[in-house]
Amino acid sequence: MAVYTDLGAAAMERLLGEYDVGALRSAKGIAEGVSNSNWLIETAQGRFILTMYERRIELGDLPYFLDLLDHLSAHDCPVPRTIHTKRGDSFVMVDGKAAALIEYLPGISPDRPSAEQAHNVGGALARMHLAGRDFEKTRPNTLGPQSWIDMLEECGVGGLSEIDPALPKMLTVARQTAERWPPDLPQSVIHSDLFPDNVLMLGERVSGMIDFYFACNDAMAYDLAVTHAAWSFDASDTAFDPAIGGALVEGYEAHRPLANAERKALPLLAQGACLRFIASRALDWIETPPGALVMRKDPMQFVRRLKFYAERGEKAFTPSPI
Amino acid sequence: MAVYTDLGAAAMERLLGEYDVGALRSAKGIAEGVSNSNWLIETAQGRFILTMYERRIELGDLPYFLDLLDHLSAHDCPVPRTIHTKRGDSFVMVDGKAAALIEYLPGISPDRPSAEQAHNVGGALARMHLAGRDFEKTRPNTLGPQSWIDMLEECGVGGLSEIDPALPKMLTVARQTAERWPPDLPQSVIHSDLFPDNVLMLGERVSGMIDFYFACNDAMAYDLAVTHAAWSFDASDTAFDPAIGGALVEGYEAHRPLANAERKALPLLAQGACLRFIASRALDWIETPPGALVMRKDPMQFVRRLKFYAERGEKAFTPSPI
Structure with missing residues (x-):
């Protein structure tokens, strides 16, 4: 529940420049995920979650996780799509850390489910x-x-x-x-x-x-x-x-x-x-x-x-x- | 830079029910502010920042801070408006803590200003x-x-x-x-x-x-x-x-x-x-x-x-x- 990496405005804009998502309008570090840094991103085209992988994750596993989102999403499961870069990559490297842009989905996590x-x-x-x-x-x-x-x-x-x-x-x-x-x-x-x-x-x-x-x-x-x-x-x-x-x-x-x-x-x-x-x-x-x-x-x-x-x-x- | 209070879905919906902002669609704890808990809230009517005041703030000062936002905003300064409750209050009390709903403004904090x-x-x-x-x-x-x-x-x-x-x-x-x-x-x-x-x-x-x-x-x-x-x-x-x-x-x-x-x-x-x-x-x-x-x-x-x-x-x- 933390943002471990301090990603400044310039670095954030550079990173989003790899994607075809329009100009950055807002980026808020969100307290989600135990071992990754996450931002709720708003661009001219919509909202996204940016995840930077900090630890506990094998880089070699990332294609499994990110392609799985696309696969399940294409099969009408309610999971966020992975946004791919202009070059078609599912993640990018920033200062030696992997980062992925993922579809934002609305909704609230229930605390007392019915x-x-x-x-x-x-x-x-x-x-x-x-x-x-x-x-x-x-x-x-x-x-x-x-x-x-x-x-x-x-x-x-x-x-x-x-x-x-x-x-x-x-x-x-x-x-x-x-x-x-x-x-x-x-x-x-x-x-x-x-x-x-x-x-x-x-x-x-x-x-x-x-x-x-x-x-x-x-x-x-x-x-x-x-x-x-x-x-x-x-x-x-x-x-x-x-x-x-x-x-x-x-x-x-x-x-x-x-x-x-x-x-x-x-x-x-x-x-x-x-x-x-x-x-x-x-x-x-x-x-x-x-x-x-x-x-x-x-x-x-x-x-x-x-x-x-x-x-x-x-x-x-x-x-x-x- | 933390969310100090764990505000569950039910409590969040109850709190937002005091406002005329439509049904809750999303609430993300954001890593902003040093001594308050903040959430980026989405409702049927738009986006808002919910701030819960944890410490370092005198409750008696809140009307100054919150009314000031309304005053400056009404004078065309780029500051977020305070959203008032259906009863007209600028803040509400939740479990002994004050909380206020504030207009969401887009934009990025510059790290290397021009x-x-x-x-x-x-x-x-x-x-x-x-x-x-x-x-x-x-x-x-x-x-x-x-x-x-x-x-x-x-x-x-x-x-x-x-x-x-x-x-x-x-x-x-x-x-x-x-x-x-x-x-x-x-x-x-x-x-x-x-x-x-x-x-x-x-x-x-x-x-x-x-x-x-x-x-x-x-x-x-x-x-x-x-x-x-x-x-x-x-x-x-x-x-x-x-x-x-x-x-x-x-x-x-x-x-x-x-x-x-x-x-x-x-x-x-x-x-x-x-x-x-x-x-x-x-x-x-x-x-x-x-x-x-x-x-x-x-x-x-x-x-x-x-x-x-x-x-x-x-x-x-x-x-x-x-």
């Missing part, structure tokens, strides 16, 4: 999965089961227990979950980080899915599980809202019914989703000094959600739970 | 001074000469010398400058913080003067001196650019010729302007822990500018210096 909103988010996710099937580029999921173990081991038992005494045993849970991980569920492009702040809505309609910088090829049902774990709990008290979770799955299945194997796997996939956020948050917690620019997120929030999924099993995903 | 841009900024400042003369509210300058002494004393000789060995003697300079401070120059509303990042430009034209939260009633020539000290030096090497400084004064005098007493006072007023920033930056430096959210600004930058004004005298302000 069931109808959750239904429509499920639908948009399913349509994204269907549209992603014929995307020609591929990218492995670098945050799969082995990575959770690696990240938690990097934290160390001492580091984990300093954050919370209940955290070290997540290493065992991660190893057990990785062993049981289903290897052959149907795959496509997945977003893998579709928290409410990565969704823009106008009323009940999904006007945008954004921040595809964790997108990869992996099991579609895992992406639904990630989204379920991200949307169905009240952020303050971690209470599960069955109406939201149920609507999300229903909305998804309205466009892409789950196979039996996928449905059976959902509880384990959701525990894996929780482990992915537990592990990355724990590592960020240890690597981020208190009082630094970036807000640290509590890994324990997802320890509680993991327990919920382990206890509730398949019932967590039924449209009308008891 | 002489023509400086000329037009001088002109806009003069027109603001002329328009401010019949503004009925008043506010004293709380950052006048006595405040520099107070702030530097609060830093203490130890604190000052820890920042830089050359800094403690600024306490003596501040006392001497305060003693010589001209008491009776013509007054009006002054901006008193018109750095380039508080000016929006479209090409050579001033499209907006923003961030009036240091505005007060004081000597107009002091405001010109502040602007001169803020615009006429290269930020990196503190080299004086006589073309910029000269154009600024010329542009000012095209709308409001300086009286002899004002012109004679400019070198001392500019040294006072430098002391104002030296003192507040030194205090911020001491009060801001390294690695905190806010970037600390180097007080020594203005020690060097102060020396320049002391040595150069009136010649610093002549349109065509030798």
Whole structure:
């Protein structure tokens, strides 16, 4: 949530000169994205988001992320198009950093989603999965089961227990979950980080899915599980809202019914989703000094959600739970 | 440069419901302003800046700042209008914090201003001074000469010398400058913080003067001196650019010729302007822990500018210096 690079007016105008978007009229650094700098840009031709990639991103992955936006957008998914330069490039280099210009989409990220909103988010996710099937580029999921173990081991038992005494045993849970991980569920492009702040809505309609910088090829049902774990709990008290979770799955299945194997796997996939956020948050917690620019997120929030999924099993995903 | 308050979609919609601006379509936290949270808002009716006042602002001062925008805007100065609520209020209270909705103005803050841009900024400042003369509210300058002494004393000789060995003697300079401070120059509303990042430009034209939260009633020539000290030096090497400084004064005098007493006072007023920033930056430096959210600004930058004004005298302000 910061602008890391101070891009002056002259540099900004030079950069936009590479594009056929008309004269620059306004550029506001926006507090969006955790590891990139972002500006809301206005030119004579419209509005755009300019993203400068600061860290945590492999330059070699950029064509996957940026071409994916074009692919999904061309398949009527509500994702922003990548604006290409006059020369046809999807990104430019500025002082050794990559920068991309992306379509601006209106909409507000819901903080307390309604069931109808959750239904429509499920639908948009399913349509994204269907549209992603014929995307020609591929990218492995670098945050799969082995990575959770690696990240938690990097934290160390001492580091984990300093954050919370209940955290070290997540290493065992991660190893057990990785062993049981289903290897052959149907795959496509997945977003893998579709928290409410990565969704823009106008009323009940999904006007945008954004921040595809964790997108990869992996099991579609895992992406639904990630989204379920991200949307169905009240952020303050971690209470599960069955109406939201149920609507999300229903909305998804309205466009892409789950196979039996996928449905059976959902509880384990959701525990894996929780482990992915537990592990990355724990590592960020240890690597981020208190009082630094970036807000640290509590890994324990997802320890509680993991327990919920382990206890509730398949019932967590039924449209009308008891 | 941060968004301090996390204002969710529901709270944002509730807040905007107090205004007659149509349905909310987008809200992006923007990295602008040092001590307030700001959002760029889009509604069915247009774009606005929403500012939430976090600290450093006296609630009792808000009507001065917000009514001033309306007054100057009604007098054709390029400043954003304050949007009033359906009930006619210029600000609302949200969870104990004041928030105001302000007109969005296009434009880019110049990082390397041209002489023509400086000329037009001088002109806009003069027109603001002329328009401010019949503004009925008043506010004293709380950052006048006595405040520099107070702030530097609060830093203490130890604190000052820890920042830089050359800094403690600024306490003596501040006392001497305060003693010589001209008491009776013509007054009006002054901006008193018109750095380039508080000016929006479209090409050579001033499209907006923003961030009036240091505005007060004081000597107009002091405001010109502040602007001169803020615009006429290269930020990196503190080299004086006589073309910029000269154009600024010329542009000012095209709308409001300086009286002899004002012109004679400019070198001392500019040294006072430098002391104002030296003192507040030194205090911020001491009060801001390294690695905190806010970037600390180097007080020594203005020690060097102060020396320049002391040595150069009136010649610093002549349109065509030798």
